[in-house]
Structures are given as C-alpha cells and as structure tokens.
Amino acid sequence: MKIFSPKSRQDFDQYFDLRWRILREPWQQPRGSEKDDLEDTSHHVMICDDAGQAIAVGRLHAATDSQGQIRYMAVASMHQGKGVGSMLLNALENIAREKKFSSILLHARESAVPFYLHHNYTQLEKSHVLYDSIQHFKMIKYL
Numbered sequence: 393m394k395i396f397s398p399k400s401r402q403d404f405d406q407y408f409d410l411r412w413r414i415l416r417e418p419w420q421q422p423r424g425s426e427k428d429d430l431e432d433t434s435h436h437v438m439i440c441d442d443a444g445q446a447i448a449v450g451r452l453h454a455a456t457d458s459q460g461q462i463r464y465m466a467v468a469s470m471h472q473g474k475g476v477g478s479m480l481l482n483a484l485e486n487i488a489r490e491k492k493f494s495s496i497l498l499h500a501r502e503s504a505v506p507f508y509l510h511h512n513y514t515q516l517e518k519s520h521v522l523y524d525s526i527q528h529f530k531m532i533k534y535l
C-alpha cells in the first residue's frame with residue numbers, strides 16, 4: 393500500500409474516478425459532478441494498493457486562513473472498514489497541522505458521522521441534504 397499526493401495526469405484520473413464511483417455514481421450523477429472549482433488550490437491525498445490501484449482518496453482546502461475543510465473522502469467499497477479511511481484522514485490532518493490551521497470543518501454524510509466521531513470530531517448542526525436523500529452534519533475538530 394502507498395499513500396501519496398497525486399501528481400501526474402494518470403494519478404489524478406484514478407483519483408477523480410474513485411471519488412466519482414463512491415460519491416456520485418450511486419446517485420446517477422454524471423462524470424464531472426465530483427469536482428468543484430477548488431481542486432487546483434487544494435491538497436489531495438490518495439492511497440493505492442500494491443497493484444497501483446486507487447483505494448482511497450480525500451481532499452483538504454483552506455476554508456479560512458485558520459480553518460481547513462476536508463471534502464470528498466472516499467474509500468473503495470471492498471476496502472471500507474479496514475482502517476484505510478483512518479490512514480487517509482490522519483494524513484489530511486497532518487497537512488492541516490503543517491498549514492497551521494487551528495481547526496478542521498467538514499460536512500459528513502449521516503452514515504459517516506460515527507467514523508468522524510471515532511476520530512474526535514464534534515457533531516454540530518444538520519447541514520445540507522444532497523440529492524434529496526443524503527443528510528449531512530457539520531462537524532469540527534480543533535487541532
């Protein structure tokens with residue numbers, strides 16, 4: 393297994409493909425819907441298996457000068473629940489510490505709230521509902 397920041401076009405193709413397959417395809421969303429306009433200025437981390445296939449991806453961007461925001465955490469279905477997401481989250485949190493952010497904000501899908509609670513995020517209020525079905529909760533962690 394290898395954890396790194398994608399650099400090449402090939403890395404990014406795999407990176408966005410996994411993001412789309414986990415976070416968009418199940419809701420019949422088109423390719424391209426997995427990206428926003430902050431990709432170029434964000435920090436991206438991915439984990440590949442020994443065959444070089446992406447199994448986990450996630451992103452950190454600056455919400456403000458002092459606060460990072462994590463978005464688009466996605467672990468390939470067959471690799472979920474084995475600690476890969478935790479490894480990825482720790483790497484993103486380490487980047488946030490290097491950037492001297494004092495906190496990390498995120499909007500967690502309801503199904504992922506226990507994962508972030510496990511990593512000492514505090515659940516704040518309900519936030520948006522994606523695709524009329526996925527309730528999100530605002531969560532924060534002070535570093």
Ligand SMILES: CC(C)(COP(=O)(O)OP(=O)(O)OC[C@H]1O[C@@H](n2cnc3c(N)ncnc32)[C@H](O)[C@@H]1OP(=O)(O)O)[C@@H](O)C(=O)NCCC(=O)NCCS
Binds near residue numbers: 465466468477
């Ligand atoms: C949410 C996600 C990123 C977590 O990654 P993961 O690799 O599956 O999680 P881990 O194996 O690292 O889990 C770490 C801990 O959190 C707990 N946990 C993870 N997901 C959980 C869940 N849905 N419910 C309860 N506990 C959960 C695990 O039990 C584990 O605790 P343990 O170490 O004591 O066993 C991943 O499951 C995923 O991509 N899900 C689908 C997409 C998604 O929801 N992304 C988040 C968008 S906000």
